[in-house]
Amino acid sequence: MWHVPKIREACGVIGMCSPGSVSDYLYFGLRILQHRGQESAGISVFEDGKHTIVKGMGLVHQVMDKDRLGHLKSNKGIGHVRYSTFGVSALQNVQPFVVQTTHGEVSLGHNGEIINAEALRTDLKKKGWAFMTSSDSEIIVRLLANELSTHGDPVKAIKNLMGIIVGSYSLVVMIGDRVFGVRDPYAIRPLCLGRLNDGWAVASESVVFDNLDGEFVRDVEGGEIVEVACDGPKSWKYPSPKEKAHCMFEWVYFARPDSIIEGGLVYEVRKRIGSKLAKEHPVDADVVIPIPDSGRAHALGFSEVSGIPYREGLMKNRYVERTFIMPDQRERETGVMLKLNAIKSEVIDKKVVLLDDSIIRGTTMKQIVQILRKAGAKEIHVRIGSPPVTAPCYLGIDMKTRHQFVALNRTVEEIANVITADSIGYLSLNGLIECIGVGDNNLCIGCLTGEYPIPIEGERVRFQKKIDAF
Ligand code: SF4
Incomplete structure (x- = not known):
């Protein structure tokens, strides 16, 4: 089914840890979030000690099927749906992005937009960094990998990243076998936390938990880093302003009517x-x-x-x-x-x-x-x-x-x-x-x-x- 957007680029993200396999849940979670992005879809799961990616252009069910997901037994992973930039480089921009570091692989899905992306790209290029895509999300994952290589600790690396990037971001991040949800200090794009398949998950909208027989627990706060671990979520806070800046268009148009955002x-x-x-x-x-x-x-x-x-x-x-x-x-x-x-x-x-x-x-x-x-x-x-x-x-x-x-x-x-x-x-x-x-x-x-x-x-x-x- 084609949704007919008058405006675009509100992506959808999901990240999950569960005692059972997560690939079906990621797949259906993305299908539930399909209204947020219909040009590409992808998941990254922690499988046999490494990140395994299934992604491509198209709707979720066109990108993923039983043949591609059936063998995945992982209990941790992230997923992403998006509107891509229209053009030849679209496939390169499909998320999750994955990079290798000395502290393990990093997979990342991003909903939002980084205001200082071009300034960062220019600075980093001067330092000799090369980029594969035009996406601001690649800048995020590369900066995160760099912080991780420098500090080793995933939470410290994410906090340092939050001190560098400016803009709107609801992120799902998998670092090695740990899954995190991260929301920018102003909480511009939605992200919520809930229970799923006896485990925990973050997702762009609460309707994911309703549809998959889980339980919506709460919104992730502005500036919050949540680790979705099977034994319960852990939370850290990046210094954030008291006032938030939730996008009014989420209530007016983007979000599904059956979702709850900030209590409404x-x-x-x-x-x-x-x-x-x-x-x-x-x-x-x-x-x-x-x-x-x-x-x-x-x-x-x-x-x-x-x-x-x-x-x-x-x-x-x-x-x-x-x-x-x-x-x-x-x-x-x-x-x-x-x-x-x-x-x-x-x-x-x-x-x-x-x-x-x-x-x-x-x-x-x-x-x-x-x-x-x-x-x-x-x-x-x-x-x-x-x-x-x-x-x-x-x-x-x-x-x-x-x-x-x-x-x-x-x-x-x-x-x-x-x-x-x-x-x-x-x-x-x-x-x-x-x-x-x-x-x-x-x-x-x-x-x-x-x-x-x-x-x-x-x-x-x-x-x-x-x-x-x-
Ligand atoms: S309310 Fe803000 S974030 Fe939302 S569409 Fe308008 S400018 Fe963008």
Whole structure:
């Protein structure tokens, strides 16, 4: 099944230690995390005293099968799914990365983005280091290997690494036969700890533990290093700020609705967002229709508060190629037509409220509005479960250039014109913060405000203004 992302590069990671074989659990764990990355997948397990890798381009079940996993009996390992950079070097960038050191092999999977990667790469090249890939994750694993060779102790090596790299990172690391989960001091990308198959595991999302008959225990804290050992987790802490910077997009779009992040069930957060939208941007309409699947919970919340009936007015074909990899705009737009169709009886002669989580470029939304118009909708009022995205992300999401954002330098009326809707209403920033419920001092909202939790060259740092000022 192809998930159809409007934005990409939220990878998924898992690391595990269990008395029984872990390869099946890693495989199914990655399949559960498949929505976080669909271009490549891989696992590394500690087998016969060394790290054995199975990885490649494609969905998890295309990369791994019984023939490739059936003989693996290891009880420790890590796994990774990702969106790769599109291009010839994509295979080289598939994770986990593995390097050899005098203190054993090191395997690493990374979700996030290192802000000082290029500066580090330049410095290290001057010192004579050579790199195989363009990936910031290779810089992490090479630096970690270097620290390990210098100090010998894995925990000290990880702590030293955390003093060098700056950015967002939820890591799964296997050093020799020891498995660690590591979360950056601001806890930007998710990582949680739980019980699995009588052992312990870390994973990007709690839904892994639900689906595999395990038990979600808690989030890994910002700046925490957790060793998942079979006799119980061990934890160390890297000095970290009190305020965190959890990516708001995890609740709005990336994470599965049945996951719990920082105490909030994603589904409930999305429903609250829909309810809030109904209060902030009420509209006289006949039906509330979600864009499947991302707008469903938002639409339910909107319907409950507004009293306007919820209807499945759009059907999705799950088996067409993802639109974003199509090279030009025309093909991208055709892709939307191929994957969505209207249920005419639900929209004909109706005033429709159309719900989605966010708008990035606006091209997809415009196509969907036109599909509904063609099916006979009388009016289309778009309601969006987040404020306008107007600034790039430097912390792990593929939104790098300002000019792509439909909301940049446009009024809401102008945006409605671009997407050919009768009206558009975005959730307020205060509304979003209230619905997520972790406090404004614990969220990254950089792509909404242009102010980031970590200093970034050419950009402003957050906490300079009160939220009301945006
Ligand atoms: S800039 Fe936006 S997408 Fe990137 S981490 Fe922050 S909130 Fe998430």
